[in-house]
Amino acid sequence: MMMTADQTKKPLLEVQNLKQHFPIKGGILGRTVNHVKAVDDVSFTIFEGETLSIVGESGCGKSTTGRAILRLDEPTSGSVFFEGKDLLAMSKSQMRSMRKDLQVIFQDPFASLNPRQSVAQILGEALAIQNIVPANQRRERIIELLSHVGLRPDQIDRFPHEFSGGQRQRIGIARALAMQPKLIICDEAVSALDVSIQAQVLNLLKSLQKEFKLTYLFISHDLGVVRHISDRVMVMYLGKVVEIADKKSLFDSPQHPYTQALLSAIPVPDVSKKQERIILRGDVPSPINPPQGCRFHTRCPLAVERCKTEVPALTNVHSTHQVACHLVP
Amino acid sequence: MPGQQEKILDVRNLQTHFFTDDGVSKAVDGVDFSLNKGETLGLVGESGCGKSITSLSILRLIASPPGKIVGGEILFKGQDLIAKSEAEMRKIRGNEISMIFQEPMTSLNPVYTVGEQIAEVLRLHQNMGRKEAWEKAVDMLRLVGIPSPEKRATQEPHELSGGMRQRVMIAMALACRPEILIADEPTTALDVTIQAQILELMKKLQAEMGMSIIMITHDLGVVAETCDRVAVMYAGKVVEYTTAKNLFENPKHPYTIGLMNSLPRLDEDVEELVAIKGNVPSPFNMPTGCRFAPRCPHATELCHSKLPELLTSDDGSKVRCWMYTPEWDGASKTATEMGV
Numbered sequence: 001m002m003m004t005a006d007q008t009k010k011p012l013l014e015v016q017n018l019k020q021h022f023p024i025k026g027g028i029l030g031r032t033v034n035h036v037k038a039v040d041d042v043s044f045t046i047f048e049g050e051t052l053s054i055v056g057e058s059g060c061g062k063s064t065t066g067r068a069i070l071r072l073d074e075p076t077s078g079s080v081f082f083e084g085k086d087l088l089a090m091s092k093s094q095m096r097s098m099r100k101d102l103q104v105i106f107q108d109p110f111a112s113l114n115p116r117q118s119v120a121q122i123l124g125e126a127l128a129i130q131n132i133v134p135a136n137q138r139r140e141r142i143i144e145l146l147s148h149v150g151l152r153p154d155q156i157d158r159f160p161h162e163f164s165g166g167q168r169q170r171i172g173i174a175r176a177l178a179m180q181p182k183l184i185i186c187d188e189a190v191s192a193l194d195v196s197i198q199a200q201v202l203n204l205l206k207s208l209q210k211e212f213k214l215t216y217l218f219i220s221h222d223l224g225v226v227r228h229i230s231d232r233v234m235v236m237y238l239g240k241v242v243e244i245a246d247k248k249s250l251f252d253s254p255q256h257p258y259t260q261a262l263l264s265a266i267p268v269p270d271v272s273k274k275q276e277r278i279i280l281r282g283d284v285p286s287p288i289n290p291p292q293g294c295r296f297h298t299r300c301p302l303a304v305e306r307c308k309t310e311v312p313a314l315t316n317v318h319s320t321h322q323v324a325c326h327l328v329p
Numbered sequence: 330m331p332g333q334q335e336k337i338l339d340v341r342n343l344q345t346h347f348f349t350d351d352g353v354s355k356a357v358d359g360v361d362f363s364l365n366k367g368e369t370l371g372l373v374g375e376s377g378c379g380k381s382i383t384s385l386s387i388l389r390l391i392a393s394p395p396g397k398i399v400g401g402e403i404l405f406k407g408q409d410l411i412a413k414s415e416a417e418m419r420k421i422r423g424n425e426i427s428m429i430f431q432e433p434m435t436s437l438n439p440v441y442t443v444g445e446q447i448a449e450v451l452r453l454h455q456n457m458g459r460k461e462a463w464e465k466a467v468d469m470l471r472l473v474g475i476p477s478p479e480k481r482a483t484q485e486p487h488e489l490s491g492g493m494r495q496r497v498m499i500a501m502a503l504a505c506r507p508e509i510l511i512a513d514e515p516t517t518a519l520d521v522t523i524q525a526q527i528l529e530l531m532k533k534l535q536a537e538m539g540m541s542i543i544m545i546t547h548d549l550g551v552v553a554e555t556c557d558r559v560a561v562m563y564a565g566k567v568v569e570y571t572t573a574k575n576l577f578e579n580p581k582h583p584y585t586i587g588l589m590n591s592l593p594r595l596d597e598d599v600e601e602l603v604a605i606k607g608n609v610p611s612p613f614n615m616p617t618g619c620r621f622a623p624r625c626p627h628a629t630e631l632c633h634s635k636l637p638e639l640l641t642s643d644d645g646s647k648v649r650c651w652m653y654t655p656e657w658d659g660a661s662k663t664a665t666e667m668g669v
Binding site: 057058164165166167194195196197198199200202203206221222223224225227228229251261262263264265266267268269270271272273277279280283284 | 375376491493521522523526529548550551555573574578587591592593598601604605606608609
C-alpha cells in the first residue's frame with residue numbers, strides 16, 4: 001500500500017500505523033494526565049537482506065520504534081508483520097520464540113553485558129534459552145561465533161571489563177548472531193565508539209550481513225555512518241516519518257525541509273567544501289503537545305498557513321522516495 | 330602565518346602524569362603547541378589521547394594527587410602558568426582563560442538560577458555590585474541568542490533545553506571577556522541542528538570579541554568547520570601539528586591518514602572503510618618506540634625501537650614520524666631485507 005519499491009524484493013518486516021504513546025501520570029490519584037506521543041502513526045517496510053536506517057535527533061522516536069517492534073515496550077496500537085505474522089497479536093511465549101529471529105545490538109556495550117558473566121556464559125546463556133545448539137556442542141559454537149566477530153578463542157573465559165569498547169561491541173554482535181537471526185536491530189550500535197574502532201565494527205557488520213544474509217534495521221543519529229551502511233533511509237521528526245527513500249535519492253536530492261537542514265548542519269571534514277548551511281531556529285518542540293499540522297512547521301523556514309493546520313501525508317516523489325511535506329508536489 | 334602574529338599561549342613539552350596504585354599513567358607526555366591571538370586551534374584525537382588532560386593542565390585543574398604536571402612550560406602572555414600560585418591561578422581562571430565543557434547540565438549548578446550563576450562570575454572577577462552584575466548577566470544571555478533573556482535569567486538549568494544550557498555556559502565563560510576560551514567537546518552532546526547553531530554562535534562571538542579558542546574535539550568535521558590550526562594527538566603526544574588546510578589536503582602522519590580513512594563520509598561513498606587495526610595502547614604501558622607503531626601499516630624496526638621527534642616538514646607542518654626523516658630510506662631498506 002505504502003511502499004511501491006522494487007517488486008522483486010520480499011518484505012521481511014512490515015510496520016503499519018505503529019503508535020507508542022507513553023502515559024504521564026500526575027496528581028494525587030496518579031491518573032493519566034497526558035501522553036508523550038513518542039511514535040505517532042509510523043508505517044514502513046524492510047525488505048529481506050537490506051539495511052534500512054532510521055535517522056533523526058534526540059526524541060524523534062527512532063529508538064522507541066525499534067523497541068516497539070521487539071515489544072520491549074508494548075506499543076499502543078498498530079501492527080508489525082514479520083514474515084507475514086503479526087508480532088503484536090502474539091502471546092508472550094510465542095513472542096519469545098520469535099525473538100531468536102529478531103535480535104538487537106545496543107549502544108552501550110558495557111551496560112548491555114552482565115559484568116559478572118564471562119563471554120562463554122553470556123553467549124552460552126543465549127544459546128541455552130533458545131535451545132538451538134545441544135549443550136555439549138555449545139562451547140564449540142561459541143568459539144566459532146567469536147571467530148566470526150574477530151575475537152580469539154582464548155578470550156572465551158574473559159569478563160567484559162577485560163575488553164576494550166570495540167571488543168565489547170563485538171561480544172554484543174556475537175550474542176545477536178548466536179541466534180542465527182533474520183533481522184538485527186542495531187540501536188546506535190557504533191555511536192559510543194571512537195572513529196577508528198567504529199570503522200572496524202561497521203566493516204564487521206557489513207561483512208556479516210553478506211555472509212549470513214542478514215537484514216538490518218539501523219538506528220543512528222550519525223548521517224555519515226548511515227550513508228555508509230544503508231540501502232534505504234527513513235528520517236523521523238517528533239514521532240513522525242518525514243521522508244523515506246533509497247540512500248542515493250535521499251542524500252543526492254533530499255526533499256523535506258527538515259532533511260535538507262539536517263544534512264546541511266553536519267560539518268564536513270573537508271576545508272575546501274564550504275557549504276551553504278541552513279540553520280534551524282529554536283529547539284525541537286515537546287512530544288507531549290506536538291505542534292498541530294506538520295510537526296516541523298514551528299522551525300521550518302518555508303512553512304505556509306496550510307502547514308499549521310493540516311498534517312501532510314507521505315506521498316511519492318518517485319517509486320522509491322516518499323516525503324511528507326505540503327510544499328513538495 | 331605563525332611568527333607575525335601575537336602568540337598568546339605557548340605550551341612546551343607539557344607532561345602530566347597520574348601516579349596511581351597500578352603504576353604511572355603518562356596521560357600527557359610531551360605536548361607542544363602555541364595559540365595566536367584571535368585564532369582557533371583544534372586539539373584532536375580519540376578517547377584517552379590526552380586532549381582533555383592537556384586543557385585541564387593549562388588551567389591547572391588536575392586533581393593532585395594522583396595527577397601532577399611533571400614537566401614542561403605553559404607560557405600565557407610570556408608567564409609560566411605552572412609556576413603560579415593557586416591564588417594567582419584563581420584570578421586567571423574564568424577571567425582571562427575560561428572553559429566550557431561537553432555536558433552543560435553537570436557544569437551548571439542545579440539549584441541556582443542561570444542569571445545568578447553568570448552574575449557570580451562578574452561579581453567575583455570584576456568586583457561588580459549585585460544589580461550591575463545581574464544586568465550584565467542578562468546582557469550576556471541576550472548576546473548568546475537566548476530569547477527573552479530577562480525571563481530566562483530567573484530560571485534554573487533544568488528548565489532549559491540542552492542547546493540553551495550550552496548557550497548559558499558560553500555566556501558564563503565569556504562574561505569577563507577572556508583572552509582564551511577552551512571549549513572541551515562543546516557540541517558533542519548536542520543534536521546536529523543545535524550543534525550548527527552553537528558553532529555559528531561561537532564564530533560570531535569570536536569575531537566580535539577577538540578571543541582565541543582551543544577547540545577540543547574528536548570530530549574532524551567540527552575541526553574543518555572551525556579551526557585555523559590543528560594539533561592531532563595520539564597516546565599523550567602531538568603527532569601532527571599544522572594548518573587545518575594542510576591537515577585535510579595533505580595529511581602526513583599515518584594516524585591522521587588512518588583517522589580520515591575510517592570516517593564514514595557524507596559526501597562520498599566507499600564500499601569498505603579503511604579501519605586502523607588494533608587498539609590504543611594502555612597509558613600505563615606505552616610502546617617504547619613510536620606509540621602508533623603497533624597499529625601503523627608502515628612501521629619498521631626503527632619505529633618500534635626509537636621514538637621520532639616532532640619535526641617540521643617541507644610545507645611547514647610538523648609531524649612525528651620516521652617516514653619524513655632522512656633515516657627512513659635506510660630503515661625501510663633494512664626492513665625489506667629482513668622481509669618485513
